[in-house]
Structure formats: C-alpha cells, structure tokens
Amino acid sequence: MTGPTAEQAIARAHHEEWARLVAGLARRFGDLDLAEDAAAEAYVAAVERWPRDGVPPNPGAWLTTTATRKAIDRLRRESHRDGKHQAAQMLSDDTPVEPTGPVEDERLRLVFICCHPALAIEARVALTLRLLGGLTVAEIAHAFLVPETTMARRITRAKAKIKAAHVPYRMPSATDIPERLAGVLAVIYLIFNEGYLATAGDDPLRADLTDEAIRLGRLLRTLLPDEGEVTGLLALMLLSDARRTARVSHAGELVTLDEQDRGAWDQTLISEGHALVRERIAAVAAGGEPPGRYQLLAAINAVHTDAPSARDIDWSQIVALYDRLIGVDPSPIVRLNRAIAVAELDGPDMSLAEIERLHETLDGYHAYHAARADLLRRVGRSDESRTAYDRAIQLAGNPAERAYLARRRDQLAW
Structure with missing residues (x-):
C-alpha cells in the first residue's frame, strides 16, 4: 500500500500542525507576526522540498525545526531587534520550555493569550481564528458579517496592540481566566462553526476544525468543570457534530435537519451532550446562575436530537427557548x-x-x-x-x- 503523496501530506500537516506550530513559535519568540510568517514560510519550504526529497518521517517535527530556523534567520536580518535576536539564539537549541500555570495545552494557551482584555472582543476572536484556526481573512470576515478589508484592518490592529502593550506570551494565571473566558468561548465556537459548514473551499465540512474545537472544549471543561457556559458550549458542539455524517448527501448536497437520516447520527455523542444539558438544568434548578447563550443553544439542540423523527420535534419548547435566548443575546x-x-x-x-x-x-x-x-x-x-x-x-x-x-x-x- 503506497503512502500519501507529498501534496496530501502537506495538506494533512497543515490541518494537524498549523495551530500547534504557531502557538509554539509565539511562545518562543513573543511575536505573533513572526510566528505566523515563520510558520507560513515553513509550509512553503515543504511545498518546495517534500515532492523532491520525500515526506519526512515526522512532518510536525520537520515543520517546527524549519519554522524555528526561518524565525531566527529573520531576526538576524533585522539588526534593530538585537534583544529578540539574543533570545532566539538562546532558544535555538530546541530546549523545551516547562509549562507553568493552569493552562498546559499549547493551543489553548494561545487562545487565552489572544483573548487579552486589552483587545475588543471582536478583535480577540478574529485574531485567534486567524492564528489558531488558520482561517483566511475572508472566512473570518464572513463569520462576522463584515467586509474583508474591515477584518484585515481589525486583525492588524489587534497584533499591533498586543505588541505595543507588551502582552506577555505566558500562560494566563488563574485570575486571568474569568475575564478572558467570553472571548475564548466565542473563538472555540466560531472555529467549530467554520468546520460545521465551511464558508469557502471545496470541502463543505471541515472535520479538522470541528474536532479541534471539541478538543479545546473538553480541555476547557477539565479546567473549569463548574462553569455553566463551558459545559453548555461543549454540549452544543457534541450535539451538532453528532449529525455530521448525515448532513451531506452522496451527491454532495446539504441535507437539512428535517430530511436527515437520524439513524446515521452518532448516538454516543448525543448521549454525552444530553447528559451535559441535564447536568446544567439540575445546576440551575438547584439555585445556580441562569443559563447563558451556549447553554440555551445546547438545550435547543437537545430538543432537536431527542425527537425520534422531524415531525415529533417539540417546536413550542424550541420557540420558548429562543425567547429566553433573545433575553440573553438579542x-x-x-x-x-x-x-x-x-x-x-x-x-x-x-x-x-x-x-x-x-x-x-x-x-x-x-x-x-x-x-x-x-x-x-x-x-x-x-x-x-x-x-x-x-x-x-x-x-x-x-x-x-x-x-x-x-x-x-x-x-x-x-
């Protein structure tokens, strides 16, 4: 059995390694522009060399080494950045940096860093989608319903503000997490939505993005198990992703919810999502905080996925939940x-x-x-x-x- 072609390997590496690569470079060099540019240059090098030399045994390690060298070379060429040049030299031996703080996952740390309160919420979300999700400016602009030029300026200003404010590329402390949580949840949900129904490209669904969003959601729930909106978002993504295999026909056409084969839904994900929704209902009933946006959206999806057929959906309950949601998010x-x-x-x-x-x-x-x-x-x-x-x-x-x-x-x- 032959292995993947160089083109297939590069596409897979981009899906699997982009976020980790950018996150690691940002932590190492403390510069978002440098991290993104060096990662992009590493993939350009892969396009040039892998078809000729063969796919390396460990594509992720190859990309990390190449991107690190690209970053160091760039810093060496910029003589006015001597301080960062010295820092880059100290880290060029690939000595691992020990994690500290409550967030240990590299990609989740990047989300929290980009969701710094110095930035407007729209800028936090857009910047993280660009760096972590690898989405194009056009895709992010579509998600925000704004022109592409407006989104490009927003992302550029966000990077500049982080640099000017000397925001540290460290893991957030426990006290940092609550004030950044709204932006983090918004980022993860938008990454999920781009995978759930891609705004551009030949693939209608991008499982790499939905899988990454759910992975981040699980990590966030481990970090904040009592935070209702974290649980709500994870439940929402699980109940939505459970329908993945039924959402596009063999002919490549979208299949709407009322026409989907419910037997093709992932019952394991549905059961997990329903359990999380029930957990939040019980917590609210016991005197907890009223449900927020993600908990209400999860409850709406629970009603949809609980019905044995489309004609059995309890639309009165769904409208009532939307009425509550409008009170939270009009x-x-x-x-x-x-x-x-x-x-x-x-x-x-x-x-x-x-x-x-x-x-x-x-x-x-x-x-x-x-x-x-x-x-x-x-x-x-x-x-x-x-x-x-x-x-x-x-x-x-x-x-x-x-x-x-x-x-x-x-x-x-x-």
Missing part, C-alpha cells in the same frame, strides 16, 4: 432562527413578517435569504422566492449549501 441571527422555529409552530405567514423586519441588518447574510426563500415558497410567492434563492446562492460560499439551494430554486413552479 442579535439579528438569533431573531432569524427564532422566526424559522415560529414557522413550524404558527405557520409561514407570521414567520415571514418577522423575517422581513431583519432585511436591513442581514441583507448580506446568505442564511437570511435562504430562510426567506423557503417561507416565500411555502406561501406560494414563487417569483419572490426564486429571487431570494438566487441571492442566497450568490452569497453562500459552501458548495453543498449552494447545491441544495439551487435544487430548491429549480423545483419552484414557473
């Missing part, structure tokens, strides 16, 4: 999802009226136009539905989602 996307649930409970007319009120805010969001197209189809307004489907297809970056939307559009009566 964002347009939450209101959109609530309106979609209302359509199942009270019919498409009432839901359509709610969705129309979100037009100005969500006009650049493909899911808004997809939901509106479906509701217009259900009330018999085919021409308007077709226009909405066209707009959704234009905005959607995921190939499986575009295929699904195109089929639904083409089924409309003329």
Whole structure:
C-alpha cells in the first residue's frame, strides 16, 4: 500500500500542525507576526522540498525545526531587534520550555493569550481564528458579517496592540481566566462553526476544525468543570457534530435537519451532550446562575436530537427557548432562527413578517435569504422566492449549501 503523496501530506500537516506550530513559535519568540510568517514560510519550504526529497518521517517535527530556523534567520536580518535576536539564539537549541500555570495545552494557551482584555472582543476572536484556526481573512470576515478589508484592518490592529502593550506570551494565571473566558468561548465556537459548514473551499465540512474545537472544549471543561457556559458550549458542539455524517448527501448536497437520516447520527455523542444539558438544568434548578447563550443553544439542540423523527420535534419548547435566548443575546441571527422555529409552530405567514423586519441588518447574510426563500415558497410567492434563492446562492460560499439551494430554486413552479 503506497503512502500519501507529498501534496496530501502537506495538506494533512497543515490541518494537524498549523495551530500547534504557531502557538509554539509565539511562545518562543513573543511575536505573533513572526510566528505566523515563520510558520507560513515553513509550509512553503515543504511545498518546495517534500515532492523532491520525500515526506519526512515526522512532518510536525520537520515543520517546527524549519519554522524555528526561518524565525531566527529573520531576526538576524533585522539588526534593530538585537534583544529578540539574543533570545532566539538562546532558544535555538530546541530546549523545551516547562509549562507553568493552569493552562498546559499549547493551543489553548494561545487562545487565552489572544483573548487579552486589552483587545475588543471582536478583535480577540478574529485574531485567534486567524492564528489558531488558520482561517483566511475572508472566512473570518464572513463569520462576522463584515467586509474583508474591515477584518484585515481589525486583525492588524489587534497584533499591533498586543505588541505595543507588551502582552506577555505566558500562560494566563488563574485570575486571568474569568475575564478572558467570553472571548475564548466565542473563538472555540466560531472555529467549530467554520468546520460545521465551511464558508469557502471545496470541502463543505471541515472535520479538522470541528474536532479541534471539541478538543479545546473538553480541555476547557477539565479546567473549569463548574462553569455553566463551558459545559453548555461543549454540549452544543457534541450535539451538532453528532449529525455530521448525515448532513451531506452522496451527491454532495446539504441535507437539512428535517430530511436527515437520524439513524446515521452518532448516538454516543448525543448521549454525552444530553447528559451535559441535564447536568446544567439540575445546576440551575438547584439555585445556580441562569443559563447563558451556549447553554440555551445546547438545550435547543437537545430538543432537536431527542425527537425520534422531524415531525415529533417539540417546536413550542424550541420557540420558548429562543425567547429566553433573545433575553440573553438579542442579535439579528438569533431573531432569524427564532422566526424559522415560529414557522413550524404558527405557520409561514407570521414567520415571514418577522423575517422581513431583519432585511436591513442581514441583507448580506446568505442564511437570511435562504430562510426567506423557503417561507416565500411555502406561501406560494414563487417569483419572490426564486429571487431570494438566487441571492442566497450568490452569497453562500459552501458548495453543498449552494447545491441544495439551487435544487430548491429549480423545483419552484414557473
């Protein structure tokens, strides 16, 4: 049996090693730009050398050594950075740096470092998605519903602010964790969402990202077992990821929740997710803090995954949970999802009226136009539905989602 080609090995190494590589370089050299650039240069070197010389036995170690050398070479060329040059020389023997503090995982430490309170929450999330998730600026901009140029400036300013503030590249202390937790949770969830339904590229799902987000979620729960939102986020990701194999058809088309084969869902993940949701319900009932955003989203997913079939879903309970969620997070996307649930409970007319009120805010969001197209189809307004489907297809970056939307559009009566 032949091994992977050089191209396949490089792609796999990028998926598996990018975050660890950037995190290690950032800790070693104390410079986010240098870490990212040196990691990128190491992958360029792999593209040039692995097809010619063969894939190394340990691709991760090869990339780490190459990236470290690239970083040191760059520092040597920049004579005005003598202090960092000396630091790089001291670390060039690859002597491991002993971990200290409450967070021992390299990648999770990077998340906490980038989620420094000196940065605005949007900047914390965007920067970590770039460095840890390896997402492009375009992918991150899509997640935030902002132009790509705006996101590029945001990330650049965040790096500059960290450098100017001399933020230490150390593991956070126990007292640092609570003030950074909101940003860390947001980062992990956005990494998960990019894997759950990729915004661009040929692969509709990116299991490497969903797996990494769940891994980080498990580590975070070990670190903070009594933090309700940490447990809620892990439950939410498990219940969502349990449906992975049923979400794309053999033809490469997205399969919506109501059409999925529930027998293909991962029952082990569902059982674990349900247990975590029940744990949080019991904690709240015993006088704990009211549920936050991730706990409520997990509860909504628990209702979906508890029903034996789509027609058995308790939509009244889901709408009630969305009502509570709006009290915590009154964002347009939450209101959109609530309106979609209302359509199942009270019919498409009432839901359509709610969705129309979100037009100005969500006009650049493909899911808004997809939901509106479906509701217009259900009330018999085919021409308007077709226009909405066209707009959704234009905005959607995921190939499986575009295929699904195109089929639904083409089924409309003329």
